[in-house]
Amino acid sequence: MDIIVTVKQVSDPEIPPAFFKVDEAARQVLLPPGMSWVMNGYDANALEAGLRLKELHGGKLTVISLGDYKVRDTLKRALAMGADQAILLDDPAFADGDSYTTALVLAEVIKKNGSFDLILSGRQASDTDAGQVHLGIAELLGIPGIVPVLKVEKTGDTLQVERLVEGGLQVLEVQPPAALGISSEFYEPRNPSVRNLVTAGRSQIQILGLADLGLTASQVGKSGARCQLRRLFIEARESCVELIESDPSAGAGIKLAERLHDEKLI
Amino acid sequence: MPTDNIMVIAETGSEGLSEISFELLGAAQTLVGQMGGRVVAVLAGCRVCEHAGALAERGANRVLVVDHELLEPYRAETHLPVLVEIIKREEPAAIFLGHTFTGQELGPRLAFRLGTAITTDCIRLEPAGDRVVMTKPLHGGNVMAEYIIAGSPQIVSLRPHAFAQTGPSRSTGEVLDMEVNLEGGQTKTRLVGTIREDSGKGKQLKNAEVIVSGGRGLGGAENWHYVEELAEALGAAIGATRAVVDAGWVPASLQIGLTGTIVSPELYIAVGISGAPQHIAGMSGARTIIAINCDPDANIFKYARYGVVGDWKEVLPGLIQRIKELREK
């Protein structure tokens, strides 16, 4: 089974809210200096799902990412985890695109890369929180796209997919090829060994640009984007908490209950 | 010629029309009030026509019903062509879906298929000329972005509970049965079954008035019963953070937040929850938030009305005991 995993490199999602700043004039998020770049969490889950399928059924696993040279670190981590091949789409023409242009470029490289059975992505990127690109790829390639996916298995020629729905799960049978947006509950990503990290550090990453795809500059990046960012801002939040204190603190629970009762909240 | 109408994609669940349908109608009504146009609701499914009246009475000027057995069970693959056909006929200026599990799957697909764009998980809408300005949180909610979609129709999925529902309207809209071409051809996805995951000892999360929610600070699955006891004492539903769900202490259906259920109860009690923006996204609409956390700097205290800085192990026994006494009176 040949699997494509899309991975995006994102800013560390655990940065405390107080560290976020934006440059309103430039409409840009200013990340705290020294902050680390990581593999999008749900993409790491998707990669883990892909690696487990590969271990069971064989085949080749390719990771692809659109981004700048920094993304090589994330792709090398993916190789160290067990991916066979890594492709980076890096071209100034791709800059300032949106979900549409990202999906367009990724779909194009997937087509170029030859046949595949499954595309695995995270259910959403932790910076855009959009949940669009993988479904866009599915649409552009004309294959089923299912989100959010808890679990995927393969028997014979079909895939069994567990999809989250309100209050439970749907179990679906899907004929590949398909694109799935993976959630975090089931696929805890593995930690690559130091040895694999060292080996991956030396491996080649295929870098492709606009000229390698059948697209024109007007279709990608800012010129191809369909969504226009009008304003970027931060909404400040003032605390209005009333702390219930007690010494010893065991009494705080009793005091809280009484306070809630006085306020007719319970 | 595109119209200036707003199309609302209604959603149904096991208990009939989902609340989100009325929130979509509410948002659409406000906007047509400012921008002109009419509200057109689409109701697609199997044996759904009985719900058309409720949409027509609560804000839809026109309800388009597609009732067909091939639309049950819901699969994006069968719903998409039906919606596309109706959209092409109706030419709405904008389309509103819920940012529910269904809408998360349908919305982006619809936008790509129609050659336009979507803003997902939107929390505010404002008119700007003939465009709709869509505000959406990024980075888990740490940053807000306003988007405009240049193409047509402008598609947007609305975060549950972020928009007020419509009440009954003065006039009742018309209900129309739609004939659409549903080829019974091959589909590549087949529903094999549905697994219900109940909320354990608590009540149903959805529409709960009181929710007790636990986080990683509980320390382990063996301590989860404290959350259950507090919920029981209050007659509350039980929720959890993603950290708790990913650790396997509770099923995914209990997760509250950006990628879980969005709730807006009267009372929300957070125990051992740090208040990461992705969790806040799911519960900041609660009327009163209570936080119990040993870290005085925890972000949850910014959202809480009452808080206890302390170890839940010391706080909960007294809280549970005293609540029981007070509620028995």
Ligand SMILES: Cc1cc2nc3c(=O)[nH]c(=O)nc-3n(C[C@H](O)[C@H](O)[C@H](O)COP(=O)(O)OP(=O)(O)OC[C@H]3O[C@@H](n4cnc5c(N)ncnc54)[C@H](O)[C@@H]3O)c2cc1C
């Ligand atoms: C894209 C994305 C989507 C996400 N979606 C969601 C979502 O839908 N829902 C969600 O919840 N999270 C979500 N998250 C995860 C989120 O960022 C946080 O990691 C998560 O909410 C943290 O859960 P927590 O508060 O239980 O754990 P922690 O952040 O580890 O907090 C535990 C808290 O418990 C306190 N504590 C420890 N011991 C005690 C004690 N004895 N007594 C009292 N307090 C104690 C600590 O002070 C701490 O504040 C998402 C993340 C990403 C990147």
Ligand SMILES: Nc1ncnc2c1ncn2[C@@H]1O[C@H](COP(=O)(O)O)[C@@H](O)[C@H]1O
């Ligand atoms: N620049 C990118 N490179 C590779 N994959 C991406 C990129 N952007 C988005 N994706 C994939 O699409 C998923 C959804 O992204 P989004 O629509 O931005 O929430 C992510 O989890 C990734 O798997």
